[in-house]
Amino acid sequence: MERKKNYFAGPSVMPVEVLKQLSNDLVDYQGKGLSMLEASHRGGMFEDMYDECLLTLRELLGISDDYDVYFLGGGATLQFSMIPMNFLRPGTVADYIRSGTWSNKAADDAAKLGSVHYYFDGKEGGFTSLPDPKQVKPSANSSYLYLCSNETIGGIEWQDFPDTGEVPLIADMSSDIFSRPVPVDKFSMIYGGVQKNLGPAGATLIIMKKSMLERQNSNLTAYFDYKLHAKNKGLYNTPPVFSIWAVKLVLDWIKANGGTEGMLERAKLKSGLIYDVIDGSPSFFKSPVDPAVRSRMNVVFRLPSEELEAKFVEASKKEGMLGLKGHRSVGGLRASLYNALPVEDVQALAQFMKEFERTNG
Ligand SMILES: Cc1ncc(COP(=O)(O)O)c(C=O)c1O
Incomplete structure (x- = not known):
């Protein structure tokens, strides 16, 4: 499977x-x-x-x-x-x-x-x-x-x-x-x-x-x-x-897997991968939150329009990526990067985001 x-x-x-x-x-x-x-x-x-x-x-x-x-x-x-x-x-x-x-x-x-x-x-x-x-x-x-x-x-x-x-x-x-x-x-x-x-x-x-x-x-x-x-x-x-x-x-x-220190390292690495993509293209990706208190578990971000956000969710599903739609009360996009999510899956998401920007930006 x-x-x-x-x-x-x-x-x-x-x-x-x-x-x-x-x-x-x-x-x-x-x-x-x-x-x-x-x-x-x-x-x-x-x-x-x-x-x-x-x-x-x-x-x-x-x-x-x-x-x-x-x-x-x-x-x-x-x-x-x-x-x-x-x-x-x-x-x-x-x-x-x-x-x-x-x-x-x-x-x-x-x-x-x-x-x-x-x-x-x-x-x-x-x-x-x-x-x-x-x-x-x-x-x-x-x-x-x-x-x-x-x-x-x-x-x-x-x-x-x-x-x-x-x-x-x-x-x-x-x-x-x-x-x-x-x-x-x-x-x-x-x-x-x-x-x-x-x-x-x-x-x-x-x-x-x-x-x-x-x-x-x-x-x-x-x-x-x-x-x-x-x-x-x-x-x-x-x-x-x-x-x-x-x-x-x-x-x-x-x-x-290294206890809570190990989990912290993983969380820093994984969230860093996504925030780097967001910060690297501020005209396309927007993080609505104060950078000083950004979550390492739930990375929320916006695209230039709600239409593009809907397209992002649909395209990600086709790549086997689930759960990227933001909570229904706030909209936008959200990637939850909990402990058990493999680093490779976060790398894949970062890659997908860059590719989506290249083809839709
Ligand atoms: C921070 C936080 N507190 C409380 C809850 C509510 O949890 P439950 O659905 O187990 O009652 C949630 C659910 O997602 C949550 O994220």
Whole structure:
């Protein structure tokens, strides 16, 4: 089979080695006579695999024992409401850095549950920039400061993170987690849907500082209660087992490919290839975002007209290149370059872009 070149924003490309291993082990997991998908999530082969998964995860991101690590269902979107339900305390505000679609959705959910303060609002500027992390200081009565490390639709990414002192810093890292080392200690909570850099949709990774649990609001129903999930290592109810199993294999793949440092090198190389084409032909390709905060995961760009953009998408499909159409809310073009996308597929895209300009410019 010839694999397509996959630039989808999520669900997205996975390492082919992992797909093969999943397929190989699907019916009979390591000779045990049953599938991982058929095993109980209590004890036995699932929990052995899960514990290994969590261990590798901690090792790769350098997560200390001050944090709980586990997976939940419900997508990253569930966290938009769980976070304020748990941590937005009455009589305080939550600071949101509104930098694009995803932080905006999170802020909208929080505003239904309490008082939200837009510490930074990128709306007027078309969500093309971020504040200087050194200048970010939360409000005096803030329950937490929230940011999205990589806006998947707008294509902007924090290059460095603020120090928020006593005020907990919470980040949605759905679309750039494991693409680089992260200073975990700066954060009280990091979370992310796994369906971009870590595996198939279904699980959401939660990394939570244990001391945060002391700040929780009370009277939460079971699934919305982080304390309950922490106590049960994410196994309070049936976890998304298939997704977690695949994440475990993807983490092994990341480890074998240089860990988060290795992923950062790959991400710099790959995004550099596309940004070089964009910057090399400013009369044809336009990057709408502040160059200082360009995403290494989701490269967004425009062509001189919407007609040419539509033609680009059609022509790319004929070359076996999928997912290059920008998000329907913003238009334009977007190449998602997640960890598992081979460097050769990015080189092929760069070549295709140059050729498209030559014949249409
Ligand atoms: C940065 C970010 N946050 C949150 C989400 C929502 O994730 P889910 O669909 O898993 O709820 C997405 C989805 O693409 C995303 O890119």
